Amino acid sequence: xxxxxxxxxxxxxxxxxxxxxxxxxxxxxxxxxxxxxxxxxxxxxxxxxxxxxxxxxxxxxxxxxxxxxxxxxxxxxxxxxxxxxxxxxxxxxxxxxxxxxxxxxxxxxxxxxxxxxxxxxxxxxxxxxxxxxxxxxxxxxxxxxxxxxxxxxxxxxxxxxxxxxxxxxxxxxxxxxxxxxxxxxxxxxxxxxxxxxxxxxxxxxxxxxxxxxxxxxxxxxxxxxxxxxxxxxxxxxxxxxxxxxxxxxxxxxxxxxxxxxxxxxxxxxxxxxxxxxxxxxxxxxxxxxxxxxxxxxxxxxxxxxxxxxxxxxxxxxxxxxxxxxxxxxxxxxxxxxxxxxxxxxxxxxxxxxxxxxxxxxxxxxxxxxxxxxxxxxxxxxxxxxxxxxxxxxxxxxxxxxxxxxxxxxxxxxxxxxxxxxxxxxxxxxxxxxxxxxxxxxxxxxxxxxxxxxxxxxxxxxxxxxxxxxxxxxxxxxxxxxxxxxxxxxxxxxxxxxxxxxxxxxxxxxxxxxxxxxxxxxxxxxxxxxxxxxxxxxxxxxxxxxxxxxxxxxxxxxxxxxxxxxxxxxxxxxxxxxxxxxxxxxxxxxxxxxxxxxxxxxxxxxxxxxxxxxxxxxxxxxxxxxxxxxxxxxxxxxxxxxxxxxxxxxxxxx
Numbered sequence: 140x141x142x143x144x145x146x147x148x149x150x151x152x153x154x155x156x157x158x159x160x161x162x163x164x165x166x167x168x169x170x171x172x173x174x175x176x177x178x179x180x181x182x183x184x185x186x187x188x189x190x191x192x193x194x195x196x197x198x199x200x201x202x203x204x205x206x207x208x209x210x211x212x213x214x215x216x217x218x219x220x221x222x223x224x225x226x227x228x229x230x231x232x233x234x235x236x237x238x239x240x241x242x243x244x245x246x247x248x249x250x251x252x253x254x255x256x257x258x259x260x261x262x263x264x265x266x267x268x269x270x271x272x273x274x275x276x277x278x279x280x281x282x283x284x285x286x287x288x289x290x291x292x293x294x295x296x297x298x299x300x301x302x303x304x305x306x307x308x309x310x311x312x313x314x315x316x317x318x319x320x321x322x323x324x325x326x327x328x329x330x331x332x333x334x335x336x337x338x339x340x341x342x343x344x345x346x347x348x349x350x351x352x353x354x355x356x357x358x359x360x361x362x363x364x365x366x367x368x369x370x371x372x373x374x375x376x377x378x379x380x381x382x383x384x385x386x387x388x389x390x391x392x393x394x395x396x397x398x399x400x401x402x403x404x405x406x407x408x409x410x411x412x413x414x415x416x417x418x419x420x421x422x423x424x425x426x427x428x429x430x431x432x433x434x435x436x437x438x439x440x441x442x443x444x445x446x447x448x449x450x451x452x453x454x455x456x457x458x459x460x461x462x463x464x465x466x467x468x469x470x471x472x473x474x475x476x477x478x479x480x481x482x483x484x485x486x487x488x489x490x491x492x493x494x495x496x497x498x499x500x501x502x503x504x505x506x507x508x509x510x511x512x513x514x515x516x517x518x519x520x521x522x523x524x525x526x527x528x529x530x531x532x533x534x535x536x537x538x539x540x541x542x543x544x545x546x547x548x549x550x551x552x553x554x555x556x557x558x559x560x561x562x563x564x565x566x567x568x569x570x571x572x573x574x575x576x577x578x579x580x581x582x583x584x585x586x587x588x589x590x591x592x593x594x595x596x597x598x599x600x601x602x603x604x605x606x607x608x609x610x611x612x613x614x615x616x617x618x619x620x621x622x623x624x625x626x627x628x629x630x631x632x633x634x635x636x637x638x639x640x641x642x643x644x645x646x647x648x649x650x651x652x653x654x655x656x657x658x659x660x661x662x663x664x665x666x667x668x669x670x671x672x673x674x675x676x677x678x679x680x681x682x683x684x685x686x687x688x689x690x691x692x693x694x695x696x697x698x699x700x701x702x703x704x705x706x707x708x709x710x711x712x713x714x715x716x717x718x719x720x721x722x723x724x725x726x727x728x729x730x731x732x733x734x735x736x737x738x739x740x741x742x743x744x745x746x747x748x749x750x751x752x753x754x755x756x757x758x759x760x761x762x763x764x765x766x767x768x769x770x771x772x773x774x775x776x777x778x779x780x781x782x783x784x785x786x787x788x789x790x791x792x
Contacts (some may be wrong), residue, residue: 145262148260149204149205150531150607151205152247153182154247155185155364156188157404157406163406164417164419165416165423165424166243166325166376167243167420169325170243170325170378173194174196175197175200176199177201177236177241177243177319178199178201178245178246179244179319180248182203183208186533187201187219187220188216191219195219200220200221200223200236200685201219201221202222202227204225204405205262206222206264209222221397223235224265224484226276228268228315229279240287240321241319244320244326245325245327245328246316246329248308248328249308250330250331251314270304274311277311277315280315281295282296287318290383291350295314295317295346298342298728301342301459303337303338303339303764307333307339309330309334313330313343317346322379323378326347326379327374328375329372329374330362330372330375331370331371332373332712336711337450338721340444343450344450347377348447350380351377352380353388357373357423359372362401362716364402387462388536390444392442395478396437399435407419408697410435416624417525422438423438441478444475445478448727449724449726450723477729478551479708483776488731491730492728495642496683497680497693498565498683501656501677501679502647502650502672502676502680503648506622506626508674509618510527510604514567521540521541522537522538524537527600530609536596536597537594537597543568544570544644545564545566546567546671547564547673550676552566557666558666558749559668561668564671568672570641572641575592575593575637576602586762601639605619618640646681647681648666648679649671650667651681651682652679652680652693652694653673653677653679654677656677656678656719656721657713657717658710658718659717659718661781662678662702662703662706666691680725689742690745691743692742695741695761696730696741696765699758700777701730703777706728707780716788717788718788731765731768731769737764737768762777
């Protein structure tokens, strides 16, 4: 396994000395009486080096799976620290330590996506465990832990059993780190932002907010601390409680600091505390005062509820009853606006976008886009000529027009404006429900009066696609055998379904409105012509019959600066700077309770937006109307915030 693949499988994105010093300084500022520290996933020892440099009286311990990294340890760490090479989740590894609980647990846990740890991986002289093995080892270690109290042990085991199988490796790592942390001890982490913002992060947040007072979160807004990791990272520091918190709602406010121009060698960027980490730690721990230093570093305070409430679903409530109190307050309209927006808004009577009786989902996943998506060439006599392309294979063929639907596949297919007509789309979705090749009619002994036989030309194309190797010579793949295609094959109530027949399209696949999931620029929402199919590259919105807002009114709202700024603040920034949105980001958008008169005005403006070629004046009117409802006195403030976020996430920001 080459180094890049090896590092990816082991989640090795090393912290660096300066960031480790920042993290350690904050930890020691919160609790100056630390006498023992451990990095249970120590990598090349950056954290332990920082601890020894700042206070060499602290006893240091380290655990590392990869024995190759022993040569990367400094002589100081080797001499001063008790180092164990092994799996930090295994009881046998814990038994090699002379302590089971520590004043400081400081680490950058390995970041391995769930897909990369489906199976165990064998290395030179150790094995990287699979997802299932890690969960089993974690639970066994917690059960056998002689130090942690019974109520905490019961809670951690429960979370360890329940956390999502889609979680990356940081989730069980944080559970393990929590168990290593002494009462009043400090947990100091370097983690991806996704650990506290994605749906699977509920487990992580429950552990952190139940067992700790989270004091500080420092965000790398410029994504420069780990440029090779392609994810946004943060520092999270908390102090362990004497006993588990009964209700997360009682968690105190959290100090959030955003660093916009930090680097690996200068994590705090260009500020008066750039090289004075002690001053930085003192500044951010002042609970009644926030700072904003020339847009390079800014601070605000947020609640535990603001992190958990966007992630709560019916399924998560069943899995984690502890969330009921937060869900109750959400249902009773006790909504708390993002702290970064509060200073500009003199309005409190919010509802969520989801309260408008709309369905928010994702577009169509075919499982084999190259087969099901074709390009339009021409139409004549109810027949359409299309083009199939896959690598070196291509085919032009004619098919009945009722077997094709216009489809929006990618953003680049959208022309200017806010409306997507079918006439502007070149893509065609192959919909062969109840259509069969002559071969399959004979094979399944189908009655011709109940089905439609495909033409010889189309049948031949399907046969050729069945035998077309879309993989490599070493690892061949075929359309019918793809994991999301073979599930098309079924027999129910005497009805035969073949691989080339998609399941029936749902309403979410043919939406009223769509929004790109990945956005390099400011988020834009589009109204879609009736019967246009939309791909899973987009989030889709459908109005229910009981919806209290017309589609034109909704398109006006969605393209307002008020919505755009919330998405900029809540969306996940990818390594290249694009903003990735998921369903939860839209569901949890705050909007005012519009009156009937206001909805009528928005409906009119939405119609103008869709039918006009001069969009800017209409967007200004939409923003003035919504800002007046929200009592935002300065109509430029949201634009300024959006531009700031765009600059931060741009490649050259």
